[in-house]
Amino acid sequence: MADSNHYEILKVSPNASQAEIKQAYRRLVKLFHPDSNQETADKEQIIRINAAYEVLGDSQTRLNYDEQLKNSAQKLNSRQQRTASAQKHYQATRKTGKDADEQVEEWLRLVYQPVKRILAYILNSLEEQIDELAADPFDDELLEEFQEYLDSCRQDFKQAQTTFRSLPNPPSLARTAAHLYYSLNQVGDGLEELAYFPLNYDDRYLHTGQEMFRIARKLFYEVQASVKQYT
Structure with missing residues (x-):
C-alpha cells in the first residue's frame, strides 16, 4: 500500500x-x-x-481527491492553531465560590470519569476494527461494518465533547484538563481521517488515523497518571 x-x-x-x-x-x-x-x-x-x-484519470474523481488533499492541509493548520491556543484557554478558566477540594472532586466525577470511559472505549476498540477490516479492505460488508463503527464512535465523541465543556476545570487541574483536551482533539481528527478510507480505499487515511489515536492514547495515559494523586 x-x-x-x-x-x-x-x-x-x-x-x-x-x-x-x-x-x-x-x-x-x-x-x-x-x-x-x-x-x-x-x-x-x-x-x-x-x-x-x-x-x-477521471476528471470528477480527481476533483474530489484534490479537495480531500486540500482539506487534509487545512486540518493540519487547524490542529496547530488549536494547540497554540489551548493552554491560554485553560489558564483563563477559573471557578469560584467553592472550596478547592470540592471543585476537584466535582470535576473528576462529572467531567473526567464520563469522558475517560468514552475515550477508553474508542481508543481500545480501533485495533480490533482494523484487524477485521484487514481481512479484505475492499469487502463491502466489512466496509459497511467499519463505517457503522465510525458513526458510533462519532456519536460517543460528541457526547464526550459536550461533557468536557459542561464544567470549567479547577485551576489545580489545568494541566490535566489540557491533556484531556488534546487527547479529545486527536481522537476527533483521527476519526475524520479514518472516515476517508471507505470513500477511496487510500490506506494513508488509515495510517494517519491510527497515528492520531496513538498520540491520543499517550496523552490519555498522562491524564490518568496525573489524576491518581487526587483519587
Whole structure:
C-alpha cells in the first residue's frame, strides 16, 4: 500500500493536464509490467499505479481527491492553531465560590470519569476494527461494518465533547484538563481521517488515523497518571 499520494505515484505535478496524467500512466505501466520489461517488473508498483490512475484519470474523481488533499492541509493548520491556543484557554478558566477540594472532586466525577470511559472505549476498540477490516479492505460488508463503527464512535465523541465543556476545570487541574483536551482533539481528527478510507480505499487515511489515536492514547495515559494523586 502506498505512503505517497497519487500524484507522486504517477510522478506528475498536481497541475498536470489529463493528457499528461494518461501519458505518465502508460509510461509507468510499460516500465513495471512483466510482459514488457522483466528487469524492472514490479507487481506491487503496478497495483499502486492502477489505483492512482483510477482516481486521477477521471476528471470528477480527481476533483474530489484534490479537495480531500486540500482539506487534509487545512486540518493540519487547524490542529496547530488549536494547540497554540489551548493552554491560554485553560489558564483563563477559573471557578469560584467553592472550596478547592470540592471543585476537584466535582470535576473528576462529572467531567473526567464520563469522558475517560468514552475515550477508553474508542481508543481500545480501533485495533480490533482494523484487524477485521484487514481481512479484505475492499469487502463491502466489512466496509459497511467499519463505517457503522465510525458513526458510533462519532456519536460517543460528541457526547464526550459536550461533557468536557459542561464544567470549567479547577485551576489545580489545568494541566490535566489540557491533556484531556488534546487527547479529545486527536481522537476527533483521527476519526475524520479514518472516515476517508471507505470513500477511496487510500490506506494513508488509515495510517494517519491510527497515528492520531496513538498520540491520543499517550496523552490519555498522562491524564490518568496525573489524576491518581487526587483519587
